[in-house]
Structure formats: structure tokens, C-alpha cells
Amino acid sequence: QKEVEQDPGPLSVPEGAIVSLNCTYSNSAFQYFMWYRQYSRKGPELLMYTYSSGNKEDGRFTAQVDKSSKYISLFIRDSQPSDSATYLCAMTGASGGSYIPTFGRGTSLIVHP
Amino acid sequence: NAGVTQTPKFRVLKTGQSMTLLCAQDMNHEYMYWYRQDPGMGLRLIHYSVGEGTTAKGEVPDGYNVSRLKKQNFLLGLESAAPSQTSVYFCASSWRGASQETQYFGPGTRLLVL
Numbered sequence: 001q002k003e004v005e006q007d008p009g010p011l012s013v014p015e016g017a018i019v020s021l022n023c024t025y026s027n028s029a030f031q032y033f034m035w036y037r038q039y040s041r042k043g044p045e046l047l048m049y050t051y052s053s054g055n056k057e058d059g060r061f062t063a064q065v066d067k068s069s070k071y072i073s074l075f076i077r078d079s080q081p082s083d084s085a086t087y088l089c090a091m092t093g094a095s096g097g098s099y100i101p102t103f104g105r106g107t108s109l110i111v112h113p
Numbered sequence: 114n115a116g117v118t119q120t121p122k123f124r125v126l127k128t129g130q131s132m133t134l135l136c137a138q139d140m141n142h143e144y145m146y147w148y149r150q151d152p153g154m155g156l157r158l159i160h161y162s163v164g165e166g167t168t169a170k171g172e173v174p175d176g177y178n179v180s181r182l183k184k185q186n187f188l189l190g191l192e193s194a195a196p197s198q199t200s201v202y203f204c205a206s207s208w209r210g211a212s213q214e215t216q217y218f219g220p221g222t223r224l225l226v227l
Contacts, residue, residue: 034215041221042220042221043117043203043205043218043219043220043221044156044203044216046215088155088156100146100158100161100171103155103156104155105154106155106156
């Protein structure tokens with residue numbers, strides 16, 4: 001079992017829908033949780049960053065962390081065709097002093113007009 | 114600032130050939146990373162560096178070597194390319210460990226090994 005599990009999709013939704021993207025993990029040492037967005041044929045770029053449990057909101061995007069369930073989510077409100085991309089979760093912790101992140105496999109999101 | 118740049122953008126190799134991928138960053142970042150990305154596999158860390166003159170193995174280091182002779186450059190070498198190394202290679206950099214700072218990724222190098 002991989003340390004970080006993420007459904008690859010694709011997830012196809014109509015424009016305006018609320019999108020929920022999720023990752024589960026097994027390493028309880030993870031404390032820092034990130035979501036990256038990757039457009040086709042481009043490098044990933046950081047979208048959201050959260051420390052420990054709780055919610056963080058940025059415009060149409062909300063990142064949620066539930067450490068008790070080892071589950072993180074990214075919600076996208078009022079989704080737009082421009083949100084079509086692959087979303088990768090990543091997480092890291094203080095295990096052995098290493099902060100090298102562990103990535104999920106990414107979820108492909110398609111928002112159709 | 115150019116951020117993170119990678120050279121070349123695309124390359125075709127024959128089995129057994131060698132090549133070097135160059136990553137450069139102009140953000141004075143300490144940490145640099147090389148990943149490969151394959152369909153359904155996500156990003157897998159090949160090697161990384163926590164500072165000039167240092168390198169360390171990641172999750173899939175076999176068949177690759179790296180060097181960090183200058184702080185701004187991180188080179189990934191394939192001594193004898195194999196078809197299994199066909200992939201998209203991404204370089205990234207960060208100021209310190211990724212928990213404190215975001216990773217900045219380059220645009221990628223697409224490598225096809227025949």
C-alpha cells in the first residue's frame with residue numbers, strides 16, 4: 001500500500017459544479033499538506049498549503065485536513081473549464097528531520113462547459 | 114526571474130546512449146529535486162540535493178546519477194539509457210525543506226528511449 005492514495009479519475013463535471021478531490025494517507029507523522037495543480041504538458045504549481053488539521057480557504061478553493069481520519073480534501077466551488085487539470089496532493093512531516101514530500105498519483109479533473 | 118528552467122525540452126535516445134538533463138534556478142534555493150512522472154504513477158523522486166555539493170537518493174535512483182557542483186544547477190545523468198526510462202522529468206527547487214516552503218517546478222523534459 002502506498003503511503004498516499006489518490007484516485008486518478010478522470011473526474012468529469014459540468015461547469016459551476018462543486019468539486020471534491022481527496023487523498024488518504026497512512027503515515028501519522030505527516031503534518032504539512034499541499035495541493036498542486038498541473039496543467040497538461042506543464043510542471044505542477046502549488047495551489048494550497050495547510051499545516052496540521054483544519055480548513056483553509058482561498059477564493060473558490062478550500063483545503064481540508066482531518067488528521068484523525070488521515071484524510072485530506074480539496075473543494076472547488078463554481079468550477080470553471082480553466083480548472084481542468086491534474087490535481088496532486090502532497091504531504092510531508094518531520095520524520096527523521098526530512099521534509100521531502102510524498103505525492104499522490106494525481107486526479108485528472110475535466111470541467112466541461 | 115526565470116524561476117526553474119530545464120534543458121532540453123524534448124529528447125529521443127537510443128538504448129544505451131547517455132545524456133545529461135540540466136536544471137537551473139535563479140531563486141537562490143538550497144534544495145533541488147529531480148522527479149519522473151509516468152502515467153498512473155504520479156511524481157516519483159529520483160535524487161535530491163539539500164545544498165551545493167550534496168546529493169541523496171530518492172525513491173527510484175537506479176540508472177541515474179546527479180551532481181550539484183553549483184548552487185543554481187542540478188544535473189541528472191543517464192549513463193546507459195533504457196526504454197524503461199522513457200518518462201517526463203521534472204526538476205524542482207525550494208528554499209529549505211518543502212514543509213516550510215513551496216516547491217517550484219520546471220516545465221519538464223520529455224524523454225523517449227527507443
